[in-house]
Amino acid sequence: MGLYLKSKKLDLEGGKDLFVVLNRDDAEKLGLQDGDMAFLGYRDVEMYVKIIITDKKVREGEIGLYEELVDERFAPVNSKVFLDIPKPSKSLEAIRKKMEGGKLNEEELKSIMEDIGSRKLRETEVAFFVSTFFNPGFEEDEIYWMTKGMAHSGEVLDFKNIKNNRDMVVDKHSIGGTAGKGITPVLISILAANDLVCPNTSTRAITSPAGTSDILEVVMPVALNKEQVYEVVKKTGACLIWGGSLYLAPADDEIINVERSLRIQEFQKVLVSIVAKKLAMQVSHVLIDLPFGENTKLDRPDDLEFLEREFKELFAKVGIKCFTIKRQIRGPEGNGVGPALEIREAIRVLEQTENRSISLENTILDMAEILLENTDKAKKGEGRRLAKKTLESGLALQKFWEIATAQGQKKIIKSEEIEIGEFTHEIKSTKEGKITNINTRGIVDIARALGTPKIKKAGIYLNKGVDDKVSKDETIAILHSETKERLEQGIEVLDFDNTWTIS
């Protein structure tokens, strides 16, 4: 059963979709038709792919692989790969059961996580699974099993005792939903400068104009493999990497990919996703950032209390010490929104420039305080002062570039050298007064229309922040884009009165 075929590279990229091109004769041998799923194997790697049939493009006995399959993921050209018709999937049975209101057991959730992680389920099937987070939802033990299953759907790393013979591994994670991701790069640099081991992994944007990975990528490589990550952490005590390239809880990345177009995440999903990643990194101490307020993910006080409790319980179950910080959001973190603009904000804080965002710096110091005091790096009441000193002395800035260099960055970039989209549009205040709120959702809509997070140089720079006074017709923000088309789209969705509250 199945066929051995010789791999051939096609001059096509397939994005997130995995396609192979098959000669009609071979397709008929296997009884496969256009668009069918099939099972592709090379050595110990196996995955499900979609079939495209051709008469001439590849010959009988050959199989055409898209660039990514050849380059990154799978098999070199002219290797013998194996193709077969797919077997019925146990995971699909379990997804059906859940959609019909059933309860899943540990085995079923493990199998779903494995199959999603190894791409044995189609995107639509993953979407059906994701839908069950919304309805009917999962019980507490299902969430625990799913978390374990997700954590073990890929690599599990161990940074304990990698440096200084300490078994503490420290990290911070935000549930997101805010604009401005400048916190993590600065916070991790402060902690690592104080000798804490912080192997930070982040994600790309789902609901926001940029994820931490998106902004870091502007100034350093973030897609590292396991060996490279160990080396970076051994050398610098920390890393600032994209979790997706590490094959760390890969089920989560597949799920995030499917959720993307919805731009919503369900709380249980957020919970599982974060805890699974930290579990796969074997973190011992974690700070969970819970930004709340109108137009954030947590716009109801009940949700805030609920999620905080759920995090503490689930982290406790898997043996990780969890601290939380709850902070009300009235506008973006820092003055930049968009990958390049946001990393510039972070580096300005590290460089301690005059034009840095003081509110961003204060948020970072609040967090550093908690982690420094709970890991014996500072006595109760002294964490903040230590963090501030680490910034002012330049040690945090030095640590940041030490990490970036270890991750493969060739050049240290000053905050003012970061390139921003050259097509611009100034937003002027329609009245005089004080800005009391900047609506995250309004900002996010504009930034996404401008092309973020994919277009790194696009975004919004806020000349005026919350609590600033403005006069009528004063420029309070500037839209940046890389193309005229995208700039026009940004202007089109701009809704001044529902975004800026001036009174």
Add this chain to the structure above:
Amino acid sequence: MGLYLKSKKLDLEGGKDLFVVLNRDDAEKLGLQDGDMAFLGYRDVEMYVKIIITDKKVREGEIGLYEELVDERFAPVNSKVFLDIPKPSKSLEAIRKKMEGGKLNEEELKSIMEDIGSRKLRETEVAFFVSTFFNPGFEEDEIYWMTKGMAHSGEVLDFKNIKNNRDMVVDKHSIGGTAGKGITPVLISILAANDLVCPNTSTRAITSPAGTSDILEVVMPVALNKEQVYEVVKKTGACLIWGGSLYLAPADDEIINVERSLRIQEFQKVLVSIVAKKLAMQVSHVLIDLPFGENTKLDRPDDLEFLEREFKELFAKVGIKCFTIKRQIRGPEGNGVGPALEIREAIRVLEQTENRSISLENTILDMAEILLENTDKAKKGEGRRLAKKTLESGLALQKFWEIATAQGQKKIIKSEEIEIGEFTHEIKSTKEGKITNINTRGIVDIARALGTPKIKKAGIYLNKGVDDKVSKDETIAILHSETKERLEQGIEVLDFDNTWTIS
């Protein structure tokens, strides 16, 4: 905004997925990345497509279209097509709202149906919408709005007064879930032979080894366009066509495509789907077939009553007279399961051969009776006799081939000439006794493993049916397949004791 590009044909088929291949320079102009969705327009046709980026395959200013886009759906080679970045979708907002438990209004459901029908939503987004049928489900007025929206997501046809100056348009539809689809071809032929206008549209298989369209396709073309259908019905009084090619409630076809891998349908979805199709065909009298019993879609008596009531109510709301027939299922309809085997069963009944399935014929007569008596073609109590006479006189057979010929079939095929897969495996009874039940689910699993519905010649022939006596080691069924691989898969999933009940 947007680019005009020259269309080029690629030697690749993409199945149900719509892809275009774009030069990297053009992609960058629009800020599009690999795997992004974009908006493709040619004349008055617009659709959403996925982007594949190439350096060499197509040049700047060109766009590569897959064969189907060029051949069937869209634009000829060297035409000027328009490509742009997608606009934010109102339908997605509405789907999000529903997933979060909200209620949708008429406008939102109309927009979702339109966008699904015109492929403006991605498959994963359609999957999220489908999931909301399971949870949280829809209220009665939402179902009504969705039905209207779905019916108007494509063409609306009108067969009233097309023949004999009568405004009756008659049809039959089964909710499915049984094996054996021989009923419709025979029933419609009997009704049309009695001068009823019956423009029958059917679907391809979702949960069964063959849909009515799949079996008809073995002996006649079923993918007709609107003008062809009008002509066929004008000429013969009926048609037996695949609804999908008619652009009739196209939203339904997209939804069915996404549901396929789940192999389940939710009742509300079944309801909307059937009523919308009949509404788009402006049917006046419809018979809804409700097969029930263990391992059918209706395995709980409550469901049967619920669905019958829902059908009557929704059909009444949209102004269609609805009759129902409830019948208990103990095995497949007729002796064949699989496209070729099932159409052979139907033609055997039309030909009135000795080896025809009498139980299949009886089911057909039961249905013909209801429709002939409720359309004044026969007096109360005389419908069955009239139907029987139509079969015995050969008029129904004649009408069947009249329809097939009008639909473009060149050759009349005798039942015994129909080709069946040549790789075979005999199933022998493990004991002596009487067959009291043949489990539809067991049969379906085998048939699908053999390659049905895509492989037309594959399937199972039941030498012995329900109520037949068998001796130990007697051949009671034969598996047919077109390839050795598929036959082996069929044998692998075969579970004799859970499929045949012999006592």
